[in-house]
Amino acid sequence: MRDQLKDFIHFLMVEKGLANNTVVSYERDLKSYILFIKNVEEIHTLDEVSRTTILQFLKFLNENGKSSKTIARHIASIRSFHQFLLREKVTNQDPTVHIDRPKQEQKLPQVLAVEEVQALLEVPDVHKMYGKRDKAMLELLYATGIRVSELISLNVSDVHLAMGFIRCIGKGNKERIIPLGKLAQEAIQIYIEESRPQLRKKKTTDALFLNHLGNRLSRQGFWKILKKLTKEAGIEKELTPHTLRHSFATHLLENGADLRAVQEMLGHADISTTQIYTHVTKNRMKDVYSRFHPRA
Structure with missing residues (x-):
């Protein structure tokens, strides 16, 4: 079973080109699944697995307090694995x-x-080296709606300031071109010209956003920066690395942007994923109405 799992993981990485985090998630789910069917159900080959076996595993997850979202993810991983084996x-x-x-x-x-x-x-204090970097990152996230994983993967060569767009490689290794607003362009240009050379030190790297060691900024590094800036801004909402992405999409739709265009910029394969933001805008409209209409 371990060899078959290795083959499947190789298939996800090489043939499907899935992101590393996604592959790790599949592997973690399937390791717990295989451990269960070997040790609890005493199954020795994957040909012996039945629908009942899988239902027993899902029952086990539920009894151990796993959420419906986690169980749904396990089902998706198990289904993909068995389809691959077939x-x-x-x-x-x-x-x-x-x-x-x-x-x-x-x-x-x-x-x-x-x-x-x-x-x-x-x-961000734009008179300081780190402030210029942080300002550029926030402006870029809000201007484009890219994921944090995509932000930290950007190289200098992916940014085309003169033409006003960035080239982004998203999930499934898919490329998309996203326009940049003037404020984001200005912030990025200042960072590249004035701050990045100091952060880069004498290292040779094409990574756009760098940490204090001159290396590519990590997801965890960005998350720490965002939490600090959020606190300083006096925002009490519980932010996630995706909050600016969600805000980007919602504000575009509130101002009349086409849903298909927003889908393309976000890199959603299915428009139903983008449609969740229409629910957000409706909820916000109801909230504004109830707060400000004299007869609400």
């Missing part, structure tokens, strides 16, 4: 065929008001 003729049946994913409550993303975004963008 396609490669390792097994002759797919036991996941009649297993449904649990219904999940759709949580609306946390979004900042325009005034809160403005307050956050004004926090």
Whole structure:
């Protein structure tokens, strides 16, 4: 079973080109699944796995307090694994065929008001080296809606300031071109010209955003910076690295942007993923109405 799992992980990385974090998630889910069917169900080959076996594993997850979202993710991982095994003729049946994913409550993303975004963008001290970098990162995130993983993966060669766009490689190794606003262009240019050379020290690197050691900034490094800046801005909402991405999409739709255009900029494969932001805008409209209409 370990060899079959290794083959599947190799398939995800090389043939499907999935992001490293996604592959790690698949591997973690499937390791716990294989451990369960070997030790609890005493199954020795994947051909012996039945629908009942998988249901027993899902029951085990539920009894151990796993959320419906986590269980749904496990089902997706197990289904992909068994479909791969069937396609490669390792097994002759797919036991996941009649297993449904649990219904999940759709949580609306946390979004900042325009005034809160403005307050956050004004926090970095642009007279200082790190302030110029932080300002450029925040302006870029809010201007483009890219993911934090995409932000820290950007190279200097991906930024085309004269033409006003960035080239971004997203999930599944898919490339997209996203326009930049003037304020983001200015902040990035100042950072590249005045701050990045100091941060780079004497290292040779094409990474756009650097840490104090002159290396590419990590996701954890950015998260620490964002938490610090949020606190300084006096924002009490619980932010995540995706909050500016959510705010970008919501503010565009509130101002009449086309849903398809927003989908393309966010890099969503399915428009239904983008449609969640229409629910956010409706909720915000109701909130504004109830707060300000004299007869609400």
